[in-house]
Amino acid sequence: MIDKNPKMLLKDIAYEKIKEKMMKGNEGYTSENTLVQELEMSRTPIREALNRLQHEGFLRIMPNRGIMFTELTVDERNELIDMRIAVETYSLKKAVQRMDDRHIEQLKRIIAMQEEAYQKDDFYELLEKDSLFHQYLLEIVGNSHFIKMYRHARDRQFTVRAGNWLRNKPDVLKVFIEEHMEILNAIIEGNVEAAVQLLEEHLKKGKL
Incomplete structure (x- = not known):
């Protein structure tokens, strides 16, 4: 099953790694370029993971400004x-x-x-x-x-x-x-x- 859908696997890996970065890090923001370098992954799975995380309320993608990790009220x-x-x-x-x-x-x-x-x-x-x-x-x-x-x-x-x-x-x-x-x-x-x-x-x- 994994071999048939490698893109989904990469997207899920990116999703988990970005969440881990949110919990481990001290900064409340990042960028797509930074994630590409840190995770050593292509932009496609990272963008898919970011869109999912934004939909779930974990972050905000701000065009030309970066990615802000959101905080709970x-x-x-x-x-x-x-x-x-x-x-x-x-x-x-x-x-x-x-x-x-x-x-x-x-x-x-x-x-x-x-x-x-x-x-x-x-x-x-x-x-x-x-x-x-x-x-x-x-x-x-x-x-x-x-x-x-x-x-x-x-x-x-x-x-x-x-x-x-x-x-x-x-x-x-x-x-x-x-x-x-x-x-x-x-x-x-x-x-x-x-x-x-x-x-x-x-x-x-x-x-x-």
């Missing part, structure tokens, strides 16, 4: 958090009913990977593994629409400014890891109500 950010709370707490109740030792061990591994990234001061990897914890809980239930909504909301939360805010608050990032462990412990103990409450409180801390 406080209201937009809080609305995304409310959506995540609704989706993730609902899914957690169902996920707990389906969990076995294999799922528990995988969640422990994800938290261990978070801790390792924190010790290495690898901010981007830490965010990736933080995201993986939440996504894995959704994957246990397997609702593809919930997973898609989650991925979009998560990506929109961590734009340049939000990423810089977190990067400068290592204590907050450490607390996130500890809270994941608390959620998992509640799951292991079979206390679904506590796990759901802890998850909701955890997500609410993302509000501004």
Whole structure:
């Protein structure tokens, strides 16, 4: 399938790399020429990825001026958090009913990977593994629409400014890891109500 559609593959690679640049970088802008050089790709997949990212609200393409990464308003950010709370707490109740030792061990591994990234001061990897914890809980239930909504909301939360805010608050990032462990412990103990409450409180801390 990949061999039959190489253009789509390149477009998707460009899309992910540009999003990663938004999260890793300190600048709120770039240009098509800069992306061509940095990503070592042709203009066609980069333009397709940029058009998609603009449609999704991640950036603005300004002719003859460059590309500006957009930031969420406080209201937009809080609305995304409310959506995540609704989706993730609902899914957690169902996920707990389906969990076995294999799922528990995988969640422990994800938290261990978070801790390792924190010790290495690898901010981007830490965010990736933080995201993986939440996504894995959704994957246990397997609702593809919930997973898609989650991925979009998560990506929109961590734009340049939000990423810089977190990067400068290592204590907050450490607390996130500890809270994941608390959620998992509640799951292991079979206390679904506590796990759901802890998850909701955890997500609410993302509000501004």
